[in-house]
Amino acid sequence: MKSLALVLSSLLLITGCGEQTPARQSTPMDLTGLSGVAVTSQNTEQQIELDGTVEAVNRAVVSAQTSGRVTALPFDVGDQVNAGDVIAQITSEEQQAAVNSAMAQVNEARARFAEADAQLTRIADVFKKGVVSKAEFDQVKAAQQSAEARVTSAEAALSDAKQRLQYTQVIAPYSGILVRRLVDVGATVAPGTPLLEGVSLADVRIRVNVPQNSIQAVRKYRKAQIMLADGSMLESTDLRISPSADASSHSFLTLVEIPQNASNVSLLPGSLTKVAFVTGTEQQLVIPKNAVAQRGEVSAVYVINQQQLVFRYIRLGKTMGDKVVVQSGLAENDQIASDVIQAAAIYKQSSVAAQ
Incomplete structure (x- = not known):
């Protein structure tokens, strides 16, 4: 009786699982036109994910x-x-008055310089003829130079007054x-x-506190990925890492710069975001994302095995562009269907025919 109960329980389990059970059909399936792809091993980056705060590079009072x-x-x-x-x-009334006063002083200084310059020209002619002494010539020349210096000083005062007016x-x-x-x-x-x-x-960056036990790896690889609001990732290799740790948190302030070609990215100052820093590399299995069948929270693939399709659950890791890491459920060189919709139709048709 106990053996009979076990057999009945097994039959109920198989019947209840439906499509989720990785059962193999007894007769060959028609896999014409169904393309497959091999599970490959790839050197992938290991990361540590931390919270970051967006800050503006230019913020001023x-x-x-x-x-x-x-x-x-x-x-x-x-x-x-x-x-x-x-x-x-x-x-601006006071500043405008200062400009007018400075302008008047410039005009006066220029007039006095013109007079002194003309006087120097006249005395230079008679000095060449020996009519006046050198001492008298030097005195007139000094007066001309002094008048020129007053022009320079007055013009500087005018420039300062205009600047104050602009303020x-x-x-x-x-x-x-x-x-x-x-x-x-x-x-x-x-x-x-x-x-x-x-x-x-227009110019923002991410402020992250990196724990002490991860800072050496972050310094070595100097590569980070910023998670955007739409779920996409933005890569940055421009990291500014503080040479010393914070005394209270024992973490290192790290500034992740946004690439110049990502000016259209919407990151608002003060908002939180996730930043993944590269800390190492590891060989992992990867498959195309479009080869994964989602059943709610569960991921699976259709494995091609000797003219049979096996519906197999897998556990996924991080996404890398159009590929995704497989943490368990597959082995290297396994063949899986690349077209999930076509594979599902063949699997369902064969299941109905086998009944």
Whole structure:
């Protein structure tokens, strides 16, 4: 009786498993047109996956460089700002008056220089004829040089006054997003007063703390993959690793730079992302991704074995482009169907015919 019960249990198990049971058909299947691919062994990269934080390379607080009262703040938090846009306006009456005064001093200095230069020209002619002494000539020449120096000084003062006038219009240093307004319209500011804070989205990087036990391998291979929101991976080989560990966490700050050709990638400062660092290499079995049949959370393949299809469960590892690592369920050189849909149709048809 015990043997009969075991036989019945086995029959029920086989019947209940259906397609999931790796049963082999007793008669050859018609595999015409079904292409297969061999399971191959490949040298793959071993990785450690860590959490990273996206940070902007250019993030700055713009401060006032002159005194006055804020008269306009054209942009608000969240607004897109282009490089060269006026992001704050400060009263300019005092600075304009300084420019006018400096201009008047320049005009006066130039007039005095013209007079001194003409005087030097006249006395140089009579000095050649021996009418005046060398001491008198030297005195006129020194006056001309002094007048020229006053012109240079006045022009420098004018340039400084014009620069201070330009400071009344605060210009965005680069394109980005305004993240904070630190003053309001009507506020009185002085040089150094913080006005606005902005961040550039054009140049970002990933900030990761690498554990001490992995830092040597990360330094050796200097290669990382950044996981994007759509599930794709972005590879970077530009890593900036701190030479010393943090005293409290014993981890090494590592900055993963975004490749220049990935400017269209959407990574927002402050957001979390996963970064996989290469720590070594290992021989592993790989198969094409399109040869894998998904049954919910379970992965399987159709193995071709002597004109038979065997539906076999496998355990997968990481994805590498159009291939995926097989951790268990297959052996090297096993032949599997490359077209899952066609293989499933042949398997189902043969199962029905065998009933």
